[in-house]
Amino acid sequence: MHSTQVTVGSSSGLHARPASLFVQAAAARQPVKVTVGRPGQAPVDARSLLSVLALAARSGEVLELTASGDGAEDALQALAQLLASDLDAAA
């Protein structure tokens, strides 16, 4: 299992469009299993839009991503990069 910490880059937090872009990207990485959560707290399945929204992660907050399975390292890197970028600004 691989993990990394990343700061939420979207200006409105992990909400609406940023959250759905992230979840879609995580789902596209299947069968790699990806979780996201606050460091030290129970993580949630990154393919679950409702769980990701319920994290209520704000802009600038640090989240921990974990990934396991074939291609986990690649997936982790791509998803961390996505999470760190300002998805509100991307049109």
Added chain:
Amino acid sequence: MTVPIRGIGVGTGSAAGPVARMAPPAPLPAPRAVADPTAESAAVRAALGAVVTDLEQRAARASGTGAEVLAAQAMMAADPVLAERAAELAEQGADGAHALSTAFDGFRAALTAAGGYFAERAPDLDDLRDRAVARLLGLPVPGLPDPGHPYVLVADDLAPADTALLDPERVLALVTVRGGPTSHTAILAKALGVPAVVGCTDAMALADGRLVLVHGADGVVEPDPSPEAVERAAARERRHRERLAGFRGPGRTADGHPVALLVNLGAPHELAGAAAVDAEGVGLFRTEFLFLDRAEAPGRAEQAAAYRQVFAAFAGRRVVVRTLDAGADKPLPFATSADEENPALGVRGLRTAARDPHLLETQLAAIAEAARDSTAQVWVMAPMVSIPREAAEFADRVRAHGLPTAGAMIEVPAAALRADRLAESCDFFSVGTNDLAQYAFAADRTLGALAELLDPWQPALLELVATAAASAAEHGRPIGVCGEAAADPALALVLVGLGITSLSAAPAALPELRAALATHTLARCRELAELALLADDADTARGRVLSGMSGR
């Protein structure tokens, strides 16, 4: 029952089609013992799957914002963790409806607790839960119907959220149990250009699929009409449209007095349709869409790109841009304060610029940047101007950005009364009748119970318009109306008679307005205005003007 049912008519047309009802959400049934938990669990997954398929299909057929909203909802309904939890609850013996409800409510509670933007998604979850439960129970799915063919929409009442998703290609007519002549449904019917009957108490008795003929002019819904009646109505409608099509080009009265006909524009997906309409430009470009649903204001480049699109679509024509109208019913975290007791009377519209001048400066810079590359005649106006100093300061700032034409909305009675002083710094005015009525009558415009006071035919409202129009004329300033009032052809004649020089309305309203103007002289408009001003109340004013129009 083939007896016609009655309500309040909206519009002039008639339309026939099959009924599709907007079902209210089914209440959760009492818990039920489950004999086969495995089958129940499968049923739960199937119900969620059906909701996803339904939303995805609708998203594929919709366009613009509507499609995005539906796709986002489909994605929530397709949530694997949600399905897992609901199925697990069913496996443990809960009945399907309760399993779904409990699973949704778990997420709902988390979002509500998070507050802010996250809590705003809670109603979406309620809607999805109601849909899934209805699917499971085999009941009609709540929300807008989608029978897959054109239909007459029958509902208890319509909320703005419902109407954002209405497909104008498929809705032939609207019939609602509640609502009055100025209700949201009535406004929507005018915008879509379809007939409506509101306040129609017996409407929900009409079964799905039943053929009805809806007459907007007299407020009658005729169930099971004869083919001859449908044909007669269709022929009348065709003649009416042919007659309207005979009037083209710039608005003018029968004796050639020009009255500019403009469209209202509020969202990017409306742009292509609005630009294609026979209109002299945009009379009200609402810029709020750029600012809503965001934590921070959009930057200058992003704004300029959006304005450029509008100016390009209206190259060579007039575009009246209203600067950000935040506050009251449109709170924005970066512009308005959340702790006002009376937001409609609070720091809103231009008043927010006093607190944060940067917001207005960025917007004006973006408008100026976009206007420089364009042949559109860009006019800029401020919402919620009350006193001459505000108008003068705003106009100075607009001109400092190289934008030559600055104006003020007239929506506060103080501004209407002192329009002669405002005219010293303003190049033009635009009357917002909805807010002007709210402030003149001390009547909250969101309260259905105060509909009578908010009726744009109220003579006191018309008198404020007359006062402002007279001041504008004295200074040679154009003065338009961009509120709901401008979409009513009879009232439009009255407004022109009061001295209004342009009318801005939903695109679908323009053909009727153009025809009404073309068949009445300015002198006749002035007589009609006099009739309205002499009335004691809105109904009398409307009645006298309508009979005055048909009397000639």
